Amino acid sequence: MTRTVKDMRIAIIGAGMGGLSCALALAKEGFTQIDVFEYASDLGFVGAGIHFAPNMSRILDRLGVWEEIKKEAVEAEATSIRVGATDDELAKVPLGYVEPTYGYPHMVGHRSSLANGLFNGCKRETAIKFHFSSSAITTSFGACPSLLVTPRDDSPPYTVEADIILAADGIKSKTRVEMLKKLGVTAKVQDTNQAAYRIMIHRDQIEDDPELLALMDGNQVTRWIGEKRHIIAYPISNNTIYNMSTTQPDTNFAAATDATYTTRGSKSAMLGVFHDFCPKIHRLLNLVPDGEVCEWKLRVHEPIPTWTLGSVALVGDACHPTLPHMAQGAAQAIEDAAVLGVVLSRLPDPTPESISRALRVYERIRKGRAEALVGLAAATGRAMHLGEGAAKEERDRQFAALRKRGRGPVPDKWADAEIQAEVYGTDCTKDAHLMFDTLFEQM
């Protein structure tokens, strides 16, 4: 019996935001054999907040999971950028225009809502099969690629053949390393010299503090900035949790191996990093229980020349890890998935040659955009972390102009209306459909 495009065997490595979205996008396109290999034993999602920007929500809606995900999310009505030391407001950018302009509001929510929503969507699809507690690495990139799966129990490793492998295995992607070896390319993981604390304050912890309660009920994203450091914070989970994510110079990981990404931090060290921030911040940081401080190392890697080799493609942080300052890392992984859904469903036939061409179309559509956002995130970090000097004066002049006129360039780039037009206004699914025939022909 001749095999059809929709019967191709698709192996996905990793069940993070990228892997889950790929599986769901492909199932929705009618693919029937989708196997997801995930190292973790289940999807016990780490708690923290995340932005649901319209370019992400639009895709989640098409995948049929947005209604469930947005239930606990909070609409960000504005973002307030403030001086960390004094709490003085540098500028406030209203975000109420986002929904009428882009069709979806700018929301913030719990990462577990996003991950669970995607996972529940996948579980409703009979085409998707999960293999947990399974570490996978691509071992062959040719016409019929294969992966070696090593179960975490004592069962022996086994080989899986597929027609397509999508490696969504995150910043530490083993498939990326193998692919680059095959291509004879070196692209190292880069140290950003930045680290982050991720903190969640619960409503019952602040019931007697009207100022902190106002933050919880305020429906806005607040960024407190200072030299080399900032804190971004917003309410999530129907205003019952105040989520804070910091960025500071990395001192605790300086000697860490490449495999180390998180560590249990010390509360006194955390308070020390923000010692000159305002009392409101101190009260918030003091609410973190001793022994529950978690610090993340923020790494990226050098841009790589290609995301695909033969019938194998990289997805999400495996090919475009980013600093979090544009709040677009997961959104871009989800855009990758949406575009893969289109290009693979448009395949004229299931031959390795066509698959490889379609994957290159995916790369052509996605690489420039995702890498531009990685650059913008790094630039935002630099602008927020300026110390005294001409560059800071110029930045603060822009904030002052914004305060006066109510519009204009925003140095905190995720909130800049022109940048939002590009980021939120691009419908990558639609673009992929429009561009597919021409690009496929060119490959």
Ligand SMILES: Cc1cc2nc3c(=O)[nH]c(=O)nc-3n(C[C@H](O)[C@H](O)[C@H](O)COP(=O)(O)OP(=O)(O)OC[C@H]3O[C@@H](n4cnc5c(N)ncnc54)[C@H](O)[C@@H]3O)c2cc1C
């Ligand atoms: C502090 C911080 C704040 C952030 N805030 C935002 C935000 O507001 N908005 C936003 O869009 N993004 C944000 N991000 C970025 C976002 O979290 C990531 O870009 C996103 O999670 C990447 O998804 P992914 O699926 O590519 O990779 P991951 O989420 O890393 O998933 C990879 C998966 O693959 C599995 N895996 C790894 N290796 C193997 C293997 N060999 N075999 C099998 N499975 C394997 C892992 O267990 C994991 O489940 C933030 C990041 C940080 C650090």
